[in-house]
Amino acid sequence: MEDLIAALPDGRVLTDPDVTESYARDRTFVPPGRPLGVVLAESRDEVVTTMRWATEHRVPVVPRGAGTGLAGGATATDGCLILSLARMTRIRELSPQDEIAVAEPGVITADLDRAAREHGLMYAPDPSSYEVSTIGGNLATNAGGLRCVKYGVTRDSTLGLEVVLADGRIINTGRRTVKGVTGYDLTGLFVGSEGTLGVITAATLRLRRAPAELATVAAEFTSLRDAASAVSAIIAAGCNPSLLELMDRTTLEAIDEWKNIGLEPGTRAMLIAQSEGSADQMAKLCEAASFVAVSSSPEEADELIGLRRLAYQAKERLGQCLVEDVCVPRSVLPDMISTIEDVAARHGVKIATVAHAGDGNTHPVFIFERGLAEPPPEVWAAADEVFRAALALGGTLTGEHGVGVIKRRWLGLETGPVVTEIHQGIKQVFDPLNILNPGKAI
């Protein structure tokens, strides 16, 4: 460690265990190991220095943004070095003409969005955590969000990357153009690789024209399945929503207890939908709703969507959370929702569900007692059933949170042994010493 401390500017390396501990976790219960130290990198060259040192000394490196991950991907392991990119906060370039930005990994997602808005543009991907999460973390997990239903996920907005490899070499992948097919798609490969293939030190990101006017629908339902069916109907009718979110009763109660939203006793679910132009057709397709309101006020919309973004924090007030992330084809969303309700009842587990419903991406949050080191057996049993049901419905284990450590146990069910072998082979190409976030993602 002395070599590393000497090689970097003063103040970049933290080794006091009381301090480093606060960098060792993400937002999950996953118990961290004890790191050797934390590097607070401020530039690409400091990342290079760090990775060269790590390669020389065979020290595992856990890259990290804001630590808002929900799969354990940024959890420290014993004897690792934590490499925080949170101080690399420069937006190196923002070109309104070409509708691109070049951002460093520590830029807060919403800050990039705000910078783009000054030019009538937006950065579309918006995970619920986007006021605190970083571009680097979003790239690591290929983060989704509320606007993905129309604009796609982080990978869809990523044109090129600057990456420091495990041995400290620098590569540039991709391009600044909207199209390009030179060589294999390394950009897409790094996005979603959860820090196991390289350390991203800058990303060329696509911006999009910000929509001028959005109409918002809020609809309450006395049955969760009815709400899910309305989602399927809205998609099937081709309404092209720019946001389509679902919250179940347990979620609404958690928000109500905290923010007092005046939840009606019979309400079992709420849908929030948004689209450019008129939202009348979507409102009409919520025919089973007990209450429907359409608004074109941006303030009302922000308030409503703000409540949705608080859902996870509201649930954390109820206990510890295992936040899950299954995604199914949109036509079978009602079946997935029914299965989750059924699993909760049979296992006696409290599950609060929110969904990026327009994507078929459901977040069942399994709530368990505070103080427990990890979820109790009935929660794992319930989660196992939910995962298997999602796969049986043609879905996937994780729509946007990543595999991290939490879902590695189930990974083989989705990918199979040959793909597992290919994953390991690719990992070996980029990181032959296995020092980049070992034990995660694959």
Next chain:
Amino acid sequence: MEDLIAALPDGRVLTDPDVTESYARDRTFVPPGRPLGVVLAESRDEVVTTMRWATEHRVPVVPRGAGTGLAGGATATDGCLILSLARMTRIRELSPQDEIAVAEPGVITADLDRAAREHGLMYAPDPSSYEVSTIGGNLATNAGGLRCVKYGVTRDSTLGLEVVLADGRIINTGRRTVKGVTGYDLTGLFVGSEGTLGVITAATLRLRRAPAELATVAAEFTSLRDAASAVSAIIAAGCNPSLLELMDRTTLEAIDEWKNIGLEPGTRAMLIAQSEGSADQMAKLCEAASFVAVSSSPEEADELIGLRRLAYQAKERLGQCLVEDVCVPRSVLPDMISTIEDVAARHGVKIATVAHAGDGNTHPVFIFERGLAEPPPEVWAAADEVFRAALALGGTLTGEHGVGVIKRRWLGLETGPVVTEIHQGIKQVFDPLNILNPGKAI
């Protein structure tokens, strides 16, 4: 070869050199080698049989669709086996609810689009060749097209793949859902890999809602640079065109000679633009035009766009063609266009340019004498300058055609030595015996 003939159903293997020769080329001048034979595979299992045999006997395999490639990617090499997927033409599934189709590689691109239209949907990627090119070829090159400016390229429409590996093992990558982050993005890696990593035997493709009404603008300019500047203005104003094409005088003359379109003597360039709803703002931004017409008639639009799609065939009437494919950031399209004009003049080379201008993707077509085995030195010199200019402008060597064999000479200029090493490492993971389309793409 006897083993292979015995292992496959009757009629699947062609060995007569007079017959196999017609499968040995793509649409380029690249001189083919002499193949051992051609397999006309009709199913995934026949592909498996073929690849097992190729692995056992260390025979290079050149996968092939309709042979409309423009980079030499499907050119036969001496002693190779050509594996045609053109007979695998089943659309295995088309789900209007989930807006996906599962198509085999031999499906003609426009046929898939037509099948989707029956449900109010479309398959968006539409290379100019889409009435004859196949989904498999489109996937191999990550093909673009006219509608990409709004809907993205082939990779953006690909959710999952069924792939036969070099040794005959089968994997499924990706998903049926619109989101998913389980494991590395192998789907994106196979798309655009030009048959060097595996043989795609089915693809789960995203369909999109077909637009209800499109308005079309046609504008003529007395200067090519003015037309390119109008493109930049249209993009910068956020018009969100669903098509934005540019043709230069040489292209228009070639079409005029063939189809007699009544080309005005002073016209140096034509823009065709389309958007949902109104096209008035785009028409207004063509302020430097000598003639502008706006139409909402689908028949007129089809006729106009049909002429654009004929551009390449029209140029083939003038001589042999080296069709290039540089893509630059959209703000510098006028500079790229001026450079191409300047290079043509200085080298005394006839270059006819069309562009998917809304993407900054330019196709300068270098026309040279029929009968020559390959482009003469001045054509290569001119092309070299165009490639280097595109890179200097922040662009890429190939927007949508792929590297094939033609652009391998320049590849290192764009990717650099470390990326080249990574490409080779990835190739080794998938194809350790180097039997899949060796000598292409990377």
